[in-house]
Amino acid sequence: MNMPAKLRTGGALVAIGGAEDKASDYRILRHVLALSGKEAPVVGVITTASSIPADVFQSYKDAFGALGAAEVLDIHIRDRAHAESDAFVDMIRRADVVFLSGGDQMRLTNVLGASTALDVLRSRRAEGTVIAGTSAGAACQSRTMVYGGPADDALRKGAVKMSAGFGFVEDVIIDTHFLERGRFSRLMEVGATNPEYLGVGLGEDAAVHFDGSILRVFGPGHVILVDSSEIGESNVFDLADGEPVAVSDVKMHALVDGYGYDLKEGRVLRPDELKAIGLEHKVAYT
Amino acid sequence: MNMPAKLRTGGALVAIGGAEDKASDYRILRHVLALSGKEAPVVGVITTASSIPADVFQSYKDAFGALGAAEVLDIHIRDRAHAESDAFVDMIRRADVVFLSGGDQMRLTNVLGASTALDVLRSRRAEGTVIAGTSAGAACQSRTMVYGGPADDALRKGAVKMSAGFGFVEDVIIDTHFLERGRFSRLMEVGATNPEYLGVGLGEDAAVHFDGSILRVFGPGHVILVDSSEIGESNVFDLADGEPVAVSDVKMHALVDGYGYDLKEGRVLRPDELKAIGLEHKVAYT
Numbered sequence: 001m002n003m004p005a006k007l008r009t010g011g012a013l014v015a016i017g018g019a020e021d022k023a024s025d026y027r028i029l030r031h032v033l034a035l036s037g038k039e040a041p042v043v044g045v046i047t048t049a050s051s052i053p054a055d056v057f058q059s060y061k062d063a064f065g066a067l068g069a070a071e072v073l074d075i076h077i078r079d080r081a082h083a084e085s086d087a088f089v090d091m092i093r094r095a096d097v098v099f100l101s102g103g104d105q106m107r108l109t110n111v112l113g114a115s116t117a118l119d120v121l122r123s124r125r126a127e128g129t130v131i132a133g134t135s136a137g138a139a140c141q142s143r144t145m146v147y148g149g150p151a152d153d154a155l156r157k158g159a160v161k162m163s164a165g166f167g168f169v170e171d172v173i174i175d176t177h178f179l180e181r182g183r184f185s186r187l188m189e190v191g192a193t194n195p196e197y198l199g200v201g202l203g204e205d206a207a208v209h210f211d212g213s214i215l216r217v218f219g220p221g222h223v224i225l226v227d228s229s230e231i232g233e234s235n236v237f238d239l240a241d242g243e244p245v246a247v248s249d250v251k252m253h254a255l256v257d258g259y260g261y262d263l264k265e266g267r268v269l270r271p272d273e274l275k276a277i278g279l280e281h282k283v284a285y286t
Numbered sequence: 287m288n289m290p291a292k293l294r295t296g297g298a299l300v301a302i303g304g305a306e307d308k309a310s311d312y313r314i315l316r317h318v319l320a321l322s323g324k325e326a327p328v329v330g331v332i333t334t335a336s337s338i339p340a341d342v343f344q345s346y347k348d349a350f351g352a353l354g355a356a357e358v359l360d361i362h363i364r365d366r367a368h369a370e371s372d373a374f375v376d377m378i379r380r381a382d383v384v385f386l387s388g389g390d391q392m393r394l395t396n397v398l399g400a401s402t403a404l405d406v407l408r409s410r411r412a413e414g415t416v417i418a419g420t421s422a423g424a425a426c427q428s429r430t431m432v433y434g435g436p437a438d439d440a441l442r443k444g445a446v447k448m449s450a451g452f453g454f455v456e457d458v459i460i461d462t463h464f465l466e467r468g469r470f471s472r473l474m475e476v477g478a479t480n481p482e483y484l485g486v487g488l489g490e491d492a493a494v495h496f497d498g499s500i501l502r503v504f505g506p507g508h509v510i511l512v513d514s515s516e517i518g519e520s521n522v523f524d525l526a527d528g529e530p531v532a533v534s535d536v537k538m539h540a541l542v543d544g545y546g547y548d549l550k551e552g553r554v555l556r557p558d559e560l561k562a563i564g565l566e567h568k569v570a571y572t
Contacts, residue, residue: 233556255534
């Protein structure tokens with residue numbers, strides 16, 4: 001069978017760089033709802049990452065409500081017991097779109113890792129539920145998760161803090177608030193430690209839709225891809241903790257709304273090429 | 287004649303990314319003085335860029351004094367009349383090392399552009415005077431000078447402000463405080479507008495010695511080189527001011543103390559390769 005990648009991965013996965021517009025145009029959130037394919041989808045908001053979950057839920061309730069959601073569910077899982085509770089698990093089951101708020105990605109993985117809530121989220125995604133997350137809710141999506149490290153010069157051995165993420169998407173490592181907090185050196189350090197993973201640096205108010213092996217950029221901001229697969233020189237294994245890392249031949253792409261990237265072929269897709277691929281996908285669906 | 291590049295360019299040129307150590311180890315300032323080849327060089331400090339020139343002069347006087355300078359001259363040129371004055375021009379003539387302080391690079395070019403002081407500085411460099419500058423005093427050294435632009439997302443058409451610099455070095459465009467202020471997107475924007483110039487992003491407490499066509503990195507911080515010569519896709523000419531720029535295949539190198547770059551061959555030099563080149567230069571001198 002020669003199925004397009006999109007069909008294999010179930011519901012759409014969207015990672016947002018933080019600070020997405022929740023008040024005026026809703027360009028990104030509107031697109032997220034549309035990916036569900038439903039006129040009036042049920043949206044579940046997981047606020048686990050946040051330290052002010054009630055406020056965060058309210059702002060998303062307003063936004064998704066204004067955009068025509070049938071219902072916005074408050075999935076305020078605060079601890080591991082909550083992550084086993086039938087009430088919250090049922091909300092995840094009912095949602096057409098599950099949205100992971102910002103905050104601290106370590107709270108997300110610590111509370112939801114190896115939980116029934118996460119199991120159900122994974123199986124629901126296989127059945128077509130859209131998963132979207134912003135900031136911490138985006139960073140947690142890769143198999144290896146970046147959770148800390150100084151922005152001022154992260155290109156020092158051991159400076160970038162990494163742990164295991166949820167692995168909703170393979171082959172990439174995600175960072176957020178990327179241009180606004182000057183995090184280029186973080187993904188250069190990550191690439192030096194293991195060049196196999198494409199660094200996806202999401203700017204604020206910018207998003208990526210992981211569509212099988214195609215990465216589709218949307219929103220007003222920038223997405224920077226950091227490709228370390230062809231790096232040459234590096235001293236990273238010779239260094240003590242904190243010493244500055246040298247690395248050559250890191251390739252970067254700055255993408256904006258309408259551009260894409262083919263993870264398998266390792267190349268940027270222009271808006272016209274990406275549209276052609278979209279049509280192929282549509283044909284395969286019908 | 288097959289002279290090495292170093293001989294053709296006269297005195298050494300050094301660009302420092304700002305915030306270099308002026309109090310403890312003086313790693314960078316010590317190296318700058320050593321490049322003069324004199325035991326006890328006369329150092330002239332041009333504080334034109336600074337809004338607090340007296341304070342800035344005092345800290346460099348202390349530092350260079352502690353490092354064995356025979357004399358530290360206070361070249362406090364504040365306006366275009368000063369830049370013609372015999373007193374200041376004579377100081378430049380006497381100095382073995384001329385140091386340009388930080389501040390605002392636009393003050394430097396506005397006050398010193400087309401002046402006798404600058405003419406004398408250029409001719410003294412041809413005779414062997416070392417020129418070094420930090421922050422604004424580094425940014426002004428390239429032919430095209432970056433003097434502004436937001437760090438949070440400079441990859442928008444027209445966001446990076448450029449003007450004409452002193453052109454002490456060709457083929458590069460210099461930016462400073464590069465990692466600390468997250469200025470990667472500034473040099474990506476510069477590269478998209480004209481891929482011909484190598485972007486030299488100097489981190490704080492990091493320096494580059496422009497040694498003919500060889501660029502030598504020293505100091506505790508990082509130097510990021512932004513090579514746009516192979517960029518592919520870009521939408522830059524289609525955009526209105528402020529719209530986000532897309533650009534693919536920007537190559538970056540993160541270099542640390544001991545590494546170098548060959549501007550002619552466009553390749554990174556490992557510390558061992560760079561040492562070999564250093565020896566060749568020495569042989570050519572004797």
